[in-house]
Amino acid sequence: MTARLTIQHADIPRFTQAGAIEARTGQSDSRRVLRLAQSESAAMLPAVHAVGVHKVLDDRPILRDLTFDVPAGCYAALLGANGAGKTTLLRLLSTLTTPTRGELEIFGRNSRRQGALIRAGIGLIGHQSMLYRDLSALENLVFFGRLHDLSEPGVRAMDLLDFVGLVDRAHDPVKTFSRGMVQRVSIARALLHEPRLLLADEPFAGLDAPSVDTVERLMAQLNEQGMAVLLANHDVRQSLRLAERVLVLRKGRLALDAAASELTVEQVLREIEQR
Template identity: 40%
Template sequence: MSRPGEHIAAVQSAPVHPDVAAPTALAIEISNLKKSYGLKPVLRTIQLNLPQGQRMALLGANGAGKTTLLRILAGLSKAGSGTVCVHGLDSRYALQEIRQQVGFVAHQPYLYEELTVLENLLFFGKLYAVEHARERASVLLQRVGMERRAKDRIRALSRGQVQRVAWARALLHEPRLLLLDEPDTGLDQHGNDLVESLLVEHTARGGSMLFTTHNLDRALAWSDQIVILAGGRVVYQHESANLPLAELQQRYREVTQ
């Protein structure tokens, strides 16, 4: 039987071969994922990998399974079978740790209507053990243009304003992975510009993201990879670089009809 430390020492002393590329770290690793609601299959044997630092656009018609997939990755819904890993953490055993890694923006803002904007952020700051949560919340509210509404209750805000606060909530704990379900919902052009700048800042820090949108032009502009779901399956995957919009539009029509 080996003594404690022998294996570590052996690994540390192993020769390094510079001509052998190190494996790419994955932000998302999905294998044979299936999910059904009752007798209705929603996801059927999904295989999907997202390298760290990359951006993936998830496209598909309504009911294709996009939101279900995001909810599973965010730890809000359980997989029926298969494996889902986020930054090497298996969702079957490390769900709470995964939630610490993920920021989720969806149609539902996940905010408490009876609390003020600031109270919501402080609540989530405590939930995620964010250091100096009040200072962090103030910085984010200024960043999303909501610092003047900090003392207003969520129920008093417009849909677009609520979405801005939802972005502050999602970024509060500095997540490594952003999961975005139509992140521009309810936003005007200024809000869309804000979202785009927030995404640029996130990826510049080495963050990854998976997002859904019905805007194919925006999907190309914001992503490194395009994935299309249809009938709960991945039916198309392509790198975004040098993919013409007209070709994406044609393939989208072909696979989603």
């Protein structure tokens, strides 16, 4: 069974949670207030700044000389054929691996030297859920929340489960969930620590149409709140509809970097398929 995704709250648990926490607990949370201040100053910097980025795996160049920026708060789509290097680029951006050559900065922080700081500000939705199947949705979120040093991981986890419409299944093991429900918990996990950049690697893969619609809306709402989104996707039409910017990778090189409004589906397909 694939449950239809429903947004139960008009308001997403904001990534400016300091006020909400203060209101709920009566205590100020200096870490979060500090993070908020940092996020405001960091808003001036591009979310992603890549200069001459190369990545070689097993002696094979996967990414070649990538130079591009993704402005803060921008919704960008990353397109390309299978094997073009989309997943590798997202792994670089999430600091799961480092560039072989070139410089990569996330909100002004160098990916080689400031990995931990960068990780505190990014959320990643991958091909796989990155969840523990034997733990419940709530246990997963509380566990990851604690690793991110959240002051109230239980409250945050329930807020996010409410946001993704799974609060009634909070105590059920993830292994009992449908693909769509797992994807929603995965989104909640990526948002736990209030990231400023959301990296999504084909988040619609395997979802039914209503679930795709809801995940689309969740991501659009997060972007409206100021979160930069980089969406790796195969669906050109959907990407042009959702994103402001389009980046096309072809054989590890940046083949196109343009505003979505200036492009047609045919143009993008031509760039992807060109030999």
